[in-house]
Amino acid sequence: MSPRRAAALRNSQGAANLREHLIATAERMIATGADTLTVRAVAAEARVADGVLYNYFADKEELLALALHAHVRTVEAGLGPLPEPGRGTLEENLRTHVTYGLALHRRCLPAFTRTLGQPKVLARFAAIDVPGQPWRDRLVEYLRAERDQGRLRADARVDAAAAMIVGVCHEVVLSVMFSVGEPPQPPDVDDLVTAVLHGLL
């Protein structure tokens, strides 16, 4: 005799187990911008008893941290491929990277601000081991490869450039969040690419 299944899973083939179901639910709520992220609200949304959470997670924060991670992966999966070094033009490739980063942050940052205010969530989130390579590292690798292939100048500051590109993506989203009235105009992608490639001088 197998143990009882949660009511929410009995007539559903979507979620293999309750743990994933809970994470998925919390992820959806975080992404949607649900105003209430209480344990009860998540359980209700998941059609599941209040207490189950504690059979799978140490506490609320662990669930939220995992949901946040899932959210990032979900967003990344929907973003399309990044360019291969050495193929296509540099302009085009950088444009792709910048566009990718802007979209990534635009969709993730709201979720982050809603959850990372809680120090315990932050700690748990940081402790999660990220499988796969985050975008940032892939950008650095791309730039290094291009430099090694001679398509960038030999002394190009690729780490610095990568940091700035990543940074501008944060910046754009943050300034939207902070603006009270109409959101400020984000910088043009072409201008960013031009600035990165040709500098100010």
Next chain:
Amino acid sequence: MSPRRAAALRNSQGAANLREHLIATAERMIATGADTLTVRAVAAEARVADGVLYNYFADKEELLALALHAHVRTVEAGLGPLPEPGRGTLEENLRTHVTYGLALHRRCLPAFTRTLGQPKVLARFAAIDVPGQPWRDRLVEYLRAERDQGRLRADARVDAAAAMIVGVCHEVVLSVMFSVGEPPQPPDVDDLVTAVLHGLL
């Protein structure tokens, strides 16, 4: 004739009135990274009765928003001057701006993450009128002036560059906050300046 002074202010010359004292206390707690930012905790830290807060602020969020603002001003006041366009070398001036921005964000961002998770604080903060110009605008103005004086190329993408410089400052601090073990190496200021001025090509 005059009413009684708060016990906390009687033997102190630091704060002229209780309102400032409360803001200063909250500011210190935010800056220090106090884990509990409850009304009670602030009152206790200020050596003051629980209820006083409501003699001076509409609610907890107003106090926190004001404390956050005070914190930003305090940090800015300790940062030294920004360069005049047309004087000194471009490298030196940009280095000053980048160093300024990094320091500013390093000291402010932790406070922001701890308070801006609460939407009501965010709203109140955004509603406060900021006297003076924020660093970001001054950076843009500086770059424009240099371009107009011919020290930058005529078609330099100054807005894009400014966005990247501001962004990298966010980036550095955020990646420190998220790192679980040893903090990652921040990009070198010289490299950033070089990348901005000369580009990758």
Next chain:
Amino acid sequence: MSPRRAAALRNSQGAANLREHLIATAERMIATGADTLTVRAVAAEARVADGVLYNYFADKEELLALALHAHVRTVEAGLGPLPEPGRGTLEENLRTHVTYGLALHRRCLPAFTRTLGQPKVLARFAAIDVPGQPWRDRLVEYLRAERDQGRLRADARVDAAAAMIVGVCHEVVLSVMFSVGEPPQPPDVDDLVTAVLHGLL
């Protein structure tokens, strides 16, 4: 499978569920004249955790309004039957009605004065649908029936008389509540009945 029962209900057969237990407790406190009707006091009296109330009621006022209603029903249930029109003497029947009304108000009014000062309780109380007919309506119906049967004069002012009978019941209780020393002598039931039946002329 089933969740835990409240400690207060475990060794008790009086209340089937906690909702009824809470209403009954609040009712008892209201009836007894408890001076403190705070949420905490009710929870303590019910031997129950502070928060439970909010699992069953929207807020404190809803509980109090329901308790008040329960109180009225409890009092009514203990009062004995009202007379049928056309049977027995008019004097005897009216005496029964007056005695009924006096007892009803004597036991209910204190509870009302303690709770209806709070507008929110008043609003919630008024919104509760009363099953069955209040005494007032039954008195009016009784008088009408007697008149239709010819036992009262054809032009008898039954509505006015009913209003006065109901009113005197209020009056008696109110004057007891307001009196500081010894309570004033309530009017004799027989005198009231005589006055109602024969008038002053």
Next chain:
Amino acid sequence: MSPRRAAALRNSQGAANLREHLIATAERMIATGADTLTVRAVAAEARVADGVLYNYFADKEELLALALHAHVRTVEAGLGPLPEPGRGTLEENLRTHVTYGLALHRRCLPAFTRTLGQPKVLARFAAIDVPGQPWRDRLVEYLRAERDQGRLRADARVDAAAAMIVGVCHEVVLSVMFSVGEPPQPPDVDDLVTAVLHGLL
């Protein structure tokens, strides 16, 4: 050198002293139906410091009880004279009394419900010695005099009738206060008088 006068009294000749000024202010607020009857609100309305109240009254409740009394006297003063026994018709005189009582209660009861929920106010109110004769006693006296002059039957139950007349005045106002939708139709004054005079038989 005379002591300082309260700011509110300096440019005013209306109130002889602060005590009366405070009572008058509280009375006005009670009568108007002000939703907030806090010490602070009264002081603000009176243009006076928060603390003065305690120079003239033991506590908030004493002030409210006195204000309530003043309210009753004010209302009574605006109501016109009551009839003399032996003059005019009985119908007309009783009509005057009933009308008087209805108006009196209509204007006083709201104030009472707002304040008498607080047991301490009730106690203080009951302890106040009422100068002059309340309406109730004057009604009883009137009826007795009419009976002694032979205009009412010798065995008329005047006390009972008075109680009913007073009671119906309560009743009318209370039922208006309790009604949720449209207020119920109050009984006709003529019907009341007829019922009192001629009875139901």
Next chain:
DNA sequence: CATGAATGAGTCTTCATTCAT
């Protein structure tokens, strides 16, 4: 005597967590 800021006990309410069933 008036002032009015400070006091702090007390209020309602939320919500993460536990645990008998």
Next chain:
DNA sequence: TATGAATGAAGACTCATTCAT
């Protein structure tokens, strides 16, 4: 192993009262 009611420790906020000036 799921259930979901019970728990109770906070939390924000109010307001009568005091008292140094």
